Amino acid sequence: MAKISIVVPCYNEQESVPLFYPAxxxxxxxxxxxxEYWFINDGSTDKTLAELRKLHxxxxxxxxxxxxxxxxxxxxxxxxxxxxxxxxxxxVMDVDLQxxxxxxxxxxxxxxxxxxxxVGMRRTDRKGEARFKSFLSNQFYNVINKVSxxxxxxxxxDYRMMTRQMVDAVLSLKEYNRFSKGIFNWVGFRTKxxxxxxxxxxxxTTDWSMWKLFKYAIDGITDxxxxxxxxxxxxxxxxxxxxxxxxxxxxxxxFIAPDGSAFGWAxxxxxxxxxxGVQLFCLGIVGRYIGKIYMQTKQRPIYIVKEKK
Numbered sequence: 154m155a156k157i158s159i160v161v162p163c164y165n166e167q168e169s170v171p172l173f174y175p176a177x178x179x180x181x182x183x184x185x186x187x188x189e190y191w192f193i194n195d196g197s198t199d200k201t202l203a204e205l206r207k208l209h210x211x212x213x214x215x216x217x218x219x220x221x222x223x224x225x226x227x228x229x230x231x232x233x234x235x236x237x238x239x240x241x242x243x244x245v246m247d248v249d250l251q252x253x254x255x256x257x258x259x260x261x262x263x264x265x266x267x268x269x270x271x272v273g274m275r276r277t278d279r280k281g282e283a284r285f286k287s288f289l290s291n292q293f294y295n296v297i298n299k300v301s302x303x304x305x306x307x308x309x310x311d312y313r314m315m316t317r318q319m320v321d322a323v324l325s326l327k328e329y330n331r332f333s334k335g336i337f338n339w340v341g342f343r344t345k346x347x348x349x350x351x352x353x354x355x356x357x358t359t360d361w362s363m364w365k366l367f368k369y370a371i372d373g374i375t376d377x378x379x380x381x382x383x384x385x386x387x388x389x390x391x392x393x394x395x396x397x398x399x400x401x402x403x404x405x406x407x408f409i410a411p412d413g414s415a416f417g418w419a420x421x422x423x424x425x426x427x428x429x430g431v432q433l434f435c436l437g438i439v440g441r442y443i444g445k446i447y448m449q450t451k452q453r454p455i456y457i458v459k460e461k462k
Contacts, residue, residue: 157184157261161234164194164197164230171204180254183258184261187240191218191237191238192205192248193233195221196223202220220458221457231331235320235324242316242317256312260272270315271343272345274309277348328449392428
């Protein structure tokens with residue numbers, strides 16, 4: 154009998170955990186497979202860990218959890234769950250039930266044919282989400298697909314079922330700064346996406362603020378594209394070209410009208426501020442890549458386990 158591991162990252166989800174388990178059990182109990190759960194407590198500050206302990210006590214053979222020593226982020230939680238999973242197939246799900254459990258049998262059926270290595274879910278709409286947030290999300294997919302060779306399907310969720318071979322390939326990437334949506338596509342393998350309509354959270358509130366999403370988007374772009382470095386190069390070259398043109402204009406003006414009035418200190422200050430801003434902008438882009446290299450060379454662990462059952 155095939156075994157499916159369900160990986161569920163959790164951060165301050167004390168209200169969702171008790172609802173998630175029975176909702177998934179209602180679906181998987183009719184599937185001809187063995188099921189194991191791996192809940193990853195990402196340093197929650199509420200009673201999430203207590204809820205996970207209760208679930209483990211109810212079903213110690215199938216329900217397991219890993220508790221981090223602090224909050225390491227969702228990407229670390231995904232990686233820890235994939236490392237802990239022992240199934241022939243591995244599913245990644247959100248605990249808030251925005252990933253509908255009823256698609257699990259469909260995903261398993263598709264993988265069982267051997268035609269695909271991964272079956273993922275793709276949202277066809279963003280009903281219930283702020284329009285501005287949806288707009289920014291759509292623009293992110295447009296940008297990253299233009300600047301990166303690794304294409305990401307718009308609306309694709311982390312919710313997916315993968316074969317053991319694909320999971321091992323994902324785990325073989327030991328990079329510290331992780332962007333799973335990109336990694337899932339970078340490793341290749343045959344993937345099929347199933348469309349579905351957006352589902353709102355069953356309980357609690359999201360911890361993904363606009364700022365966190367923005368930083369996550371920047372990480373995704375810099376992890377899978379060198380385009381920002383190219384942009385910095387072009388901006389620097391353009392600024393240098395404009396400066397040369399300016400020098401030529403000043404020299405010509407000196408000979409044509411030697412007694413003419415100067416442009417004034419205000420214009421000079423504006424030019425200096427503009428050039429300084431361009432330089433700092435380009436240094437910021439380069440610095441971000443260097444920072445990623447710096448963190449990688451430290452070889453720090455992606456996460457630290459405080460408790461595991």
